[in-house]
Structures are given as C-alpha cells and as structure tokens.
Amino acid sequence: MSDAAIEIRDLRKVYQGGKEALRGVSFDVPRGQIFGLLGPNGAGKSTLINILSGMVNKSGGTARVWGFDIDEHPRNAKASIGIVPQEILFDPFFTPAETLENQAGLYGVPKARRRTMELLRAVHLEDKAGAYARTLSGGMKRRLLVAKAMVHSPPILVLDEPTAGVDIQLRQQLWAYVRTLNEQGVTVVLTTHYLEEAEELCDRIAIINHGQLIANEPTRTLVNKAQEKAVEVTVDRDLTEAPAAACFEKIVLKSARTVEITYHKDKVNAGEVLGALTAAGLGIVDVSTKEADLEDVFLNLTNEAA
C-alpha cells in the first residue's frame, strides 16, 4: 500500500455546460500531516473534495483514499474519510446527540462503539447534547459538523472552509481540536481562504488556481519563496527623508529614526542592505526582520500562473 493518505492523479472535472473545474490535477497528501489546499474562489477546491467524498463524479483521472481507489472500492474509500462540508446542513429537529447517532447508524457503527458524548465533549457541545440543532449558533453548528465527520473514526478528516463565519475564539477551539486529532494520527486536509491560518497549521500546502495545481510544497519552502523581504532599521540620528540605494526595492520612513526597507532576497542579502545605510553615513542601532507571509507567495504564484 502506498504511504499517501490521498493520491490524486490527473484528476479532471468538466461540469455539464462545459465548465472545466479541474484540468488534470495530481498530488499526494502524506499520511499524518495537516495539509492545506488553497486557492481563490472558484479554483476547484470544493470540486476536488466532493469527488473524494463521492458527491461529484469525476470526468477523468484517478483518486485513492487510504489506498482505496474511489471507483474500485468506493465503500472503503468513503469509510476512510470524514468530510466537514462548506455548507451547514442539518435536520433542525434533531438534537446534536441524535445527529451523531443517526450518522453513526448511517456508517454502520455498532452501538457499543459509538462515541457520541465523547465527540460532543471534544467539540465543547456536551451541554447542548439535547438541544434542537436549530437553536445552535453558527459556530456551534460548525463544530457539530466536525464531530459528525468523525463518528466513524476515519483516518482522514477533510474540512472545506471550516472557519467561514466562525468567530476567533471558536476558531481557536476548532483548531485546537483539529490539532489534537492530528496528534492522535488523523491526517487532516483543509481548504481555507485564511492564508495565515494555513501557514500556522499546515505542514504542507498545495495551491490550485483555475483547476490546475500551481504549488505543492512544505509550508516553510513555500513561505521562503516569497522574494520580497522587509527589514526595519533604527538609525542613530533623525532623518528628514529616507536615504536611497539601488539595492532597496522600497524604503519608507516609519518614524524620525526608523525606516522599513523592502528588498528582493534573490538579488541582495540583508548585509548588503545594511551596508548601503552605513555607506550613507548612518549608524545602525537596531534591526528587525519581517517574515514574508504566505499572502505574498500566494499572490506571486497566482499572478505568475495567470
């Protein structure tokens, strides 16, 4: 069996009407990781996830989930994955406990192996076990969806835009739970528009744009690819204007003695940037660097691809 939790090869989807949502996407999700699938609206992320969960039929290519081909072993493939969908859909007249029991029944989980209360506790909903689903807040419903995706204890959990409409505190709780699951061995795939979140959580990130894969790398490597880097430098005297040098991409006077300099790290290094300040007759008192964030990488890559 392959080491990948999910293996996707040349996956294609053409919707009725001719829209090409996926144009031959191939990648692996390694087991045990938190894997981020990023891309702008309409890039094809939900289509890809819906193909894995059996909700959308692919037009071409292959996909294996936990080693099971989705065409040859659809039941095993489905049993290996828990999906938290983008849309919140519940029967409003079931309570959270009933919702989980029903889902467990659907997956054939024997009564003795059901973990309804344990799951509700994990998502901080134990005190809502008997409340109608319609009385839950948006964030609570979202957490119930995560619990629902885990009732059959799948080795892979997929979250499609899980934090849309979830406030910061609940988001932190949700991520804490996702991290705990991951520490227990669950492979996690998440799609998100929150690049910072992907950067903070994911071991590896793939980016799709217009139905094509444009990046698939460890998060650190991807972040390192951002070519622009900024340093904030405090100098030893008041400045009336920002000094100029050829190696600065941009320089901004932040206060009388502080400048922020942006440079291309593939063209110059920080030493040369600071050297240019010294050459201008300034003494350097303090330096702090600003890490490039994923937003920069993402914009660079999507622009390149366009």
Ligand SMILES: Nc1ncnc2c1ncn2[C@@H]1O[C@H](COP(=O)(O)OP(=O)(O)OP(=O)(O)O)[C@@H](O)[C@H]1O
């Ligand atoms: N059922 C459908 N019929 C026709 N076109 C569709 C259908 N579902 C999605 N599409 C189109 O396929 C493309 C990919 O959509 P998809 O929902 O997979 O993107 P996404 O990356 O998940 O975006 P978002 O983050 O906005 O959900 C879009 O252009 C979308 O309009």
